[in-house]
Amino acid sequence: GGGTAAAATSGAGGNTDPQVWARNVYDATLRVFHPKTGSSPNERLWFKTNLKYGQLLYEMNETAKLQLVIKDLLRSSGEKQGGADGAGGGSAEGESAGGSNSNNSSGASTHLMEISALQIQLYSRQKDTKKLREVFQRAMRVQGGIPHPRTLALIQELGGKMHMTNREFDSASKTFFQAFKSYDEAGDPARLRCLKYLVMASMLHASKINPFDSQEARPYKDDPEIVAMTNLVAAFHNNEIKDFEGILQRNEGKIMDDEFVREHVSDLLRTIRTQVLRKVIGPYTRISVSAIARELNYIPVSDVESLLVSLILDGKLDGRIDQVGGVLYKRAEKGGSSGAAGDDNNDGGGGTTGGGGSSGQGGGTSSTTASRGGSGVSTTTSSGGTSVAISGKDGSGGKGAVEVGFGEDADGAWGYSGSVEARNCAAIESLTVALENLTASVTSAGGRSTYHQIM
Template sequence: MSSDDGSEYEYEYESDYGGSQQEDGEEEMIDETAVKIENTFYEADDCKNSDPTRALQLFLQVISLQHENAKDKDHTKYQFMSLENIVKLCANLCKPDEMIQHYKEMLLLLPNVTRNECTDSINSILDVVSGLSSSIISTMYEITLEALKNANNDRLWFQTNIKLGKLYLELGDYAPLHKVLEELHASCKLPDGTDDMTKATSLLDVYCLEIQLCTATNNAAKMKTIYPKTLVLDAAISDPRIMGVIREEGGKLYLSEGQWNLAYNEFFESFRNYQEVGNARAKQCLKYVVLANMLASSDINPFDSREAKVFKDVEEINAMLLLRAAYDAKDIKQFEKILKNPKNQIISDPLMKKCARTYLEPLLRSIRSHVIQKLVGPYKCVLISNIAEEMNITSGDVELLMVELIKDGQLFYKIDQPNGVLYNCDHIMPKESSYKTLEALELWTKNLNALNSAVQSRTGSNKVSW
């Protein structure tokens, strides 16, 4: 009895011991594999910049180890992060097919990671592939958007579409951009087709992108219908990141229409929004503020504001201030010198370069008009060639300006085009036969001056004025 009990007890003990040994062995094997996965990942991470080919092999090894150890759910993050790195390395090593394949694998793991991890990884990958061919970019975005729909991640789906739209805008690929905008707008509408005002922030993103498209395609008519909607949304929910862009585009619209005061207001609001969020566009937009301010002939000094004072000592902005000072002084030579100096980065600005004739010509014409009025004021008649020489422009340009000034009632003179002379209307223009007399008188005056000089040199007497 005693031995039987002992045997029975021993048998049961051995059975339990054997089972426990097997489980411990499995756990030990899992732990060893987990450690190997972690070590391999960090080894790959360390050399991904110095030796991308080796890093790619090591990251692939992590994936292989994770597949062998499928029961270990705690190390899925290393699999996800490895796939993210593999996709980026394949993009940099020009392996598009492998890149797409591994990206699809990574997207299958979205349910196993947090939304923040998902957002960061996808955005960083899409940034990396943005330099590849348009067909590969389109494929990557299509894969991403489909996966996000299946994962019910509407927020990231929307932001990814916005990112795609901005990329199409940058590339100048407007046909697919229209399609993206349609999908985005549809996601922000109520069943009756009206805008869902509970999605005001998203609507601002969509309208911002659409307004930039209108500017790029010169579709002013459509922009005029969209722009007021953005101002209503801005009143509901202010987003300086978006409104900075929208107000800048509004300023460009009013600038193109010659509505200088409205352009000034829009550019200044854009500048303030950019400044609020620390956007580098603030400096550039302040240059547009000064430009619109000059075009409007406004007495308002934009640098009286607290936001603008910060930029007073910036070289490019100081150049705009000097330009404004030259404009106020009607100093045409200084104005053109500042304008054409490449260090000032005025004429090289994309907006100025694209529409230099539209935006800068009014300023030059305004200054030249004042200079002409100042030059001809004291005289009854003036040679057009003399005015042209003084202003450093052609006689033809002078004539065109004079015609405009005469039509506008700012200059009461008449142009004798054949002889290139400008006459004050208070004096009668001489007849054709009188020109010979004028020429003789001019020759006689020159001879008298020459004689006077000769006499002066001999006698040392004071010069006589003729």
């Protein structure tokens, strides 16, 4: 029955330990104010004292006694005993929106939120994600309660950490933002800690939105404790990986002093490295893994391969890794429109021309040679010291397989992206059609037999 939690601890005699002494005071107070068995029954004072007693037990890591306190609190709030530990999904009947039940009063709803804050702390320490999620979701559904902003912020902060543990970074960033606003409303310095978590969750979500652009967070942008996070976000959005890693290594703003931040540093580094990697390999169909490693601030080649494998398995990269040669081969993306006389495909200032169509790549001069027959079509275009080689062969005279190379030498050590391939193919087709038309017009003056002889 009532008083279970108070009876769970015995007097400590002459023990001078402050926590033990405080626990004895709580025991005596709870016995006096107990609603049913106390000498001066007062349910409100008993509830508030029991909440504080539960917080003391949490700080003392007295898990078994804390669970007894939570059961007493839930029972006093009209909860079913079967859901007293917060694990039952249907135990929170007092949280429904109906106004006829007395448990839906503002006071009862507020009590539920306060009890939930105690439960969430317990399950967070125990790393019991299942119960933590159930209690958090239940607390967020409670209506009509007016808990202290600090109580609400605590629930939201621990809920955000739960989302982070489950790699639900989008939900985590939203929950941390709500926690930050609640702490800010309460005037609690913990708002800066929560703002750091918000920034970290936003980066892990690879969000394009800067958290400091919000009206609530903007005033803290230049706070000495937050400046380092501001610089970290700027480096992240600008893909400045050296600056990003430097801030973490120098522990600017004591970022690394927070245990929760340290737990996710590896995820942060992996996120920005993946972001920079995709930018580096974007223009190429063939690139050495060591070159990627240099661009990623000289990380080990094995780490680069791990990032590439993850992208390939996630379907974000269509390619293969030659581990022996240390080369990434990326399949060119298909795209572009078929060429015809009169079509224009531009990628820069100037380039090759044939007939009425044009294909530009780069800003320098270029030259083109083309032949048509059983051997297929071949073209070589040079521009500003960079060479692009495309070859195709098809016995029927149509367009065959295409291989694209892009680099400093003529053998095509580097591969340019699919859009350029498509444009060059279009230019070849346009050039071929134009040459056929030109040949036909020139030979028509000499008679049909001459035309057949040339073709």
